[in-house]
Amino acid sequence: MPPKLSLLFSFLLVSASLRAQTIIEGRIINTKTGEPVPFATLGVPRRSIGTVADEQGHYLLRLPAGLTDTLIVSSVGFSREVVLPKTLAAGQREFQLAPQEQTLRDVIVEHRRVHPSLLGRNNAKGDILWLAGSSGKETVDDEWGWEFGTLLKPTKRTYLEEFHVFLATNTYEHLRFRLNLYAVEQGRPGRVLVTRDIQLICTNKEHGWQTIDLRPYALELEAQPVFATIQWLQSEKKDPWDKYFSIPVTRQAKQVVVERENSEAAWTTHPMQPSLYFTVMTE
Known part of the structure; x- marks a missing residue:
């Protein structure tokens, strides 16, 4: 097909898709x-x-x-x-x-033997970069809801102090993420374990380690596997043609990366581990 006709055909396909x-x-x-x-x-x-x-x-x-x-x-x-x-x-x-009713637990103050530890991967380097963004698109809102995370395996009762994720690249002036924790159900994220909205906001193309202070949320994990993810909530809409961010990942046989394209899409799993971790106090 001649180049001009091919270009016209492609334009008609895009136009038809937009009209539909x-x-x-x-x-x-x-x-x-x-x-x-x-x-x-x-x-x-x-x-x-x-x-x-x-x-x-x-x-x-x-x-x-x-x-x-x-x-x-x-x-x-x-x-x-x-x-x-x-x-x-x-x-x-x-x-x-409808807001869910939150049952407040009785808090018993006692001295426990706890020590600082890490849960996840705190290395900024990886085998590849996991890329997400809106490059080449005029709209960005249909990318929001994308979710990415990993399987973590605390071996004892664990108290979450801080969350950290490494952005190797970030060309956005404004990025907003939500931190989610899920119970493991049939090898995929299942029941949501957090009841409060925990967010991470990056401005001015911030990259490197990004941190959320989790102490105000009093988050505890039992000694059982859990999925931790970040969910893309928002970014600026102007000039989306060269907009992306990336997270380093390493190839590993047992660790599992999970990803889905929006809040109700099917989860996919991959034998990798991202640069994502928690600083914790563990019993």
Whole structure:
């Protein structure tokens, strides 16, 4: 095919794809307070379709035309909302999430024998760089919700002090991530173990080790495997053509890297270990 005809054909394919896309906009609201739920996630189960709401609970979701799948809306500390296809077809765009009741445990102050330790990989070097971003795209919001992490195996009761992840590269002026912890179910992340929204914000193309102080959250892990992940919540929208960040990983037979494209997509696993770790106190 002549070059000009080939280029025209490609343009027509892209144009047809854009026309076949349905864009819906709305808000996520707290049923108890009526206030917006910031950074709630929206996703279609086991498909690469989803996004994240902004600070004011506003979302913009790009769906294939004629989609007949269920939509899941969720956020840390809230019950999941299942949105049926007929609800979307009827034009509903505001979704409500009910806050989960938190049971406060009795706190017994006692002196335990604990010592500082590390959980995860604290080496900044890797065999390859795991790349994520929006390079070559005019839109970035359909990348939000991407999630990446690793399997960790505490051998004793562990108290999390700080979280660390190494960004080898970062060309974004603004990046926001959520830290998630999951129970292991059938070799994949399952039940969410955190009840509070824990975020990491990187500005001005920050790279190197990025840290979250976890002491205010009083997080404990039992002596059993757990998945720790970061979830991409937000980035600036301007000039997305050369925007990406990367995390070093090493190839290892037993350690497992997990990744999914949005909050409801299927998890994939890889025999690797990322530059991601916790400083902890362990019994």
